[in-house]
Amino acid sequence: xxxxxxxxGTRKGAFVLTADGARRDWDxxxxxxxxxxxxxVAGSPVAPDRLYASQxxxxxGQVVHxxxxxxxxxxxxxxxxxxxxxxxxxxxxxxxxxPWEFAKVWHLEPSLSDPEVVYAGVEDAALFxxxxxxxxxxxxxxxxxxxxxxxxxxxxxGLCLHTILQHPGDPARLTVxxxxxxxxxxxxxxxxxxxxxxxxxxxxxxxxxAEVGHCVHKITAHPDRPETLFMQKHWDVMxxxxxxGTWAxxxxxxxxxxxxxxxxxxxxxxxxxxxPITSDSLHYPPxxxxxxxxxxxxxxxxxxxxxxxxxxxxxVNVLRDALAVDAMDPCGLYVGTTGGQVYATADAGDTWSPxxxxxxxxxxxxxxxxx
Amino acid sequence: xxxxxxxxxxxxxxxxxxxxxxxxxxxVLTVEGGAPTVRTVLDALERRHPQxxxxxxxHGGERRRPFVRFFACQRDLSHxxxxxxxxxxxxxGEEPFLVVGAMAGG
Numbered sequence: 001x002x003x004x005x006x007x008x009g010t011r012k013g014a015f016v017l018t019a020d021g022a023r024r025d026w027d028x029x030x031x032x033x034x035x036x037x038x039x040x041v042a043g044s045p046v047a048p049d050r051l052y053a054s055q056x057x058x059x060x061g062q063v064v065h066x067x068x069x070x071x072x073x074x075x076x077x078x079x080x081x082x083x084x085x086x087x088x089x090x091x092x093x094x095x096x097x098x099p100w101e102f103a104k105v106w107h108l109e110p111s112l113s114d115p116e117v118v119y120a121g122v123e124d125a126a127l128f129x130x131x132x133x134x135x136x137x138x139x140x141x142x143x144x145x146x147x148x149x150x151x152x153x154x155x156x157x158g159l160c161l162h163t164i165l166q167h168p169g170d171p172a173r174l175t176v177x178x179x180x181x182x183x184x185x186x187x188x189x190x191x192x193x194x195x196x197x198x199x200x201x202x203x204x205x206x207x208x209x210a211e212v213g214h215c216v217h218k219i220t221a222h223p224d225r226p227e228t229l230f231m232q233k234h235w236d237v238m239x240x241x242x243x244x245g246t247w248a249x250x251x252x253x254x255x256x257x258x259x260x261x262x263x264x265x266x267x268x269x270x271x272x273x274x275x276p277i278t279s280d281s282l283h284y285p286p287x288x289x290x291x292x293x294x295x296x297x298x299x300x301x302x303x304x305x306x307x308x309x310x311x312x313x314x315x316v317n318v319l320r321d322a323l324a325v326d327a328m329d330p331c332g333l334y335v336g337t338t339g340g341q342v343y344a345t346a347d348a349g350d351t352w353s354p355x356x357x358x359x360x361x362x363x364x365x366x367x368x369x370x371x
Numbered sequence: 372x373x374x375x376x377x378x379x380x381x382x383x384x385x386x387x388x389x390x391x392x393x394x395x396x397x398x399v400l401t402v403e404g405g406a407p408t409v410r411t412v413l414d415a416l417e418r419r420h421p422q423x424x425x426x427x428x429x430h431g432g433e434r435r436r437p438f439v440r441f442f443a444c445q446r447d448l449s450h451x452x453x454x455x456x457x458x459x460x461x462x463x464g465e466e467p468f469l470v471v472g473a474m475a476g477g
Contacts, residue, residue, distance in 0.1 A: 035387055059438040059472040060387055076391070076422035080430045228380040 003370040004326045005070065007051065008342060009038035012054055012360035016041075016071045019366050023332050023346040026355045032074065033065065040364045042108045048116035048368050050348035051078075052134055054120070056104035064120075066134050081122055082106070084141035090124065100124045100144070102228060107321065109164035113171055121161035125178040126202055127190065140190030143176065148195060148212040155179035155215050157316075163216070167243075169193035169221045173242055175229070180219050183231070186243050196244030198241040200233060209251035217260045218320045219244075222269035226235075230299070232262040232267060232320075239276055239299050241333065245290050250299020255286050261323035265348060266331035270298040273325075273333060273349065275318040284315040292335060308352030309343060316341070328369060336362030378407045380457070381467040382416055386428070388470065392420040397467055409441055409448060412468055427470055432471040442469040 006017040032038075036055035044050040049070040055063040062081065064075040067337030071182060092271040103123040105304035111117035126144055128137040143149075152159060161176035170190040175196065182197040200214045207213075215234035222228065231238040232245065235258050238247040249255035256276045265271035272295045278286045285291060289311045291304040316339035326332040330348045337343075340359040345352045377423065382398045390468040400415040410432065419426050428435050433453070435441070444458045444466050460466035 034390070056385065057426075058475075059385075059436065060391075061436055063422075063426065079425045082430070135376065 004332065005043070005048075005368045005370055006324070006342065006355070007041035007043065007346075007364075007366040007368070008069075008336060008359065008362060009041050009053070009321075009364035010340070010360040010362050011037050014038040014041050015356070015359060017355050021328055023326075023344060024327070026317045026358060029071065031360075032071070033063075035203060036063070038363065039104060039106050040108050040366075042110055042366050043368045044110040044115050044118075045112050048111075048370055050115055050133070051076040052108045052110060052118055054105040054108055062102070064102055064108075066135055078130065079328055080356065081120070081126075081137055081260075082130055082139070083126060083144075084139040087144075088161060089150060091151060093154060095153075097150070100126070102126075103158060105161045107164060108163045109166065111171070111198055112166050112168055119174070120166045121164050121176065123158045123160040124154075125159045125161040127161055127164065127174075127176055127182065127247050129190065140186075142186070142191050143184060143193045146184070146193040148181070151212060152178065152181040153213065163219050163231070165219055166220060167226050169226065173243075177216040177219050177231075179217065180211050180213065180234075183212040183216050183219060183244055192321065196240075197247070198245065199240070199247030200238065201236070201249075202234065218262050220262050220264055222264045225269040228269065228298075230262050230264060231332070232259050232274055234258065234280060236301060237262065237272075250284050250295070252295070252300035252302055255291075255304075260320040261318060263325050263333065266325050266327045267329060268296070271296050271348075272299060273323065274302075275323060275335065277317060283317040288312055288314050290314045290316065290318075290337070290343075292333070292352075305345075305349040305352070307350060308345070314339075319363055321366075323364050324365045324367040326367045326369045332367070334365045334367050338362065376405055377462045378402045378462045380412050380415075380461060381408050381464055383467045383469045384414065385470060387425060387470040387472070391422050391426065394420070399464075407462050408454050408456055409451065409468075410453040412457065438473040438475070440471045440473055442471055443467070465477060 008015040013034045015030030018027045039054045040055045043365045051067040052236035053065045066077045067074045089097035090096035107121040109119040127140045165175040175185045185196045202214045207211045217232045219231045227243045229240040237251045239250045259277045263273045290309045293302040316337035322336035324334045335343045338361040342355045343352045
């Protein structure tokens with residue numbers, strides 16, 4: 001493994017940052033799709049030069065681009081995300097029924113095994129699948145139709161499906177997360193779904209332990225431990241050791257357990273990273289200090305990682321898809337901020353430095369580890 | 372197809388859509404089917420540049436995206452029925468048909 005490629009989506013375009021294995025000297029390409037809001041750029045794990053990018057505009061709607069040469073050239077693929085059948089309604093902020101309306105693609109998740117298969121998580125919350133490299137999309141409508149869909153309510157950012165977790169040993173098993181409905185799992189490739197939120201507790205909803213209605217911000221898992229899931233909820237960092245069947249809180253000694261992203265070390269399945277944010281009304285780090293927290297014990301006990309990160313006057317946010325981990329040894333981490341910085345560490349979080357400082361607000365960061 | 376049933380229409384796109392379609396300046400389209408309308412012009416535009424599908428109107432072709440406007444000859448045609456003939460100067464290629472992103476900001 002000799003190179004890394006960091007894929008950055010921002011409010012005004014995408015950027016591709018590349019470096020060799022030392023991860024000291026970076027080449028910055030971009031802006032790609034200048035002026036478009038790029039929610040997510042993701043590469044295929046089995047065909048790394050195949051990349052997908054989601055652009056959205058309030059004026060011109062949704063566009064999806066694909067590259068087959070690692071980002072050197074791009075072309076548009078399908079942008080028709082039609083809900084299956086009569087879409088029905090979900091709940092609006094005020095509790096009234098609201099028709100399901102497609103707004104944008106929040107997250108693209110290329111298949112772990114088939115380069116032609118890619119999933120898209122969209123707002124209003126639904127899961128789409130393409131079997132032809134993004135040319136056409138069909139909804140896996142069993143998710144919205146499993147029963148609780150009419151009761152889903154949007155979070156502040158919209159009713160979005162933002163997390164798609166594939167089981168590395170079982171392509172039929174997917175876990176998704178929706179703000180503010182919760183986590184859902186299928187074991188039959190999307191035909192049938194069930195909520196997997198037992199153990200979550202959310203103040204601010206009528207039944208704190210309801211089966212659905214939780215504002216899950218992100219879920220992740222280590223590929224060697226697919227039954228162990230880590231979740232950053234609106235408040236609370238949670239852990240499941242039975243594939244989402246039950247959850248337990250592992251926030252422990254974090255200064256605040258509000259935040260958006262969560263990630264796992266590439267080689268240590270019990271080493272977990274979060275970025276604590278002050279609160280749901282103060283979307284910036286506590287005390288104006290940007291600290292990534294690392295737990296080497298699968299939660300509960302956390303240490304702040306500060307070297308090279310701003311420790312005064314820092315009032316940026318780190319969004320749910322803006323923390324990524326490469327597969328080098330030691331692994332690197334990449335944090336994108338709403339202030340336009342992308343910070344990197346090549347020693348699993350011990351020391352950090354900025355790759356870029358002045359991009360538009362960063363919406364997403366992914367990293368590919370290349371041969 | 373006779374010459375009388377086609378028209379040459381000039382279309383001006385906003386920057387983002389020109390970039391998406393990879394064109395510079397105006398797009399010049401041959402529009403078939405008699406007097407050109409918003410519908411037939413957009414049909415011809417999307418045939419020439421399929422990457423614009425869904426960005427100006429919905430995929431069904433019936434609904435203009437809310438922040439997109441259609442202007443020609445100093446008139447706002449955005450709310451005209453899609454099958455209304457465009458002004459004669461547009462049909463004759465003397466004036467462009469403008470696809471405009473609504474102004475936003477302050």
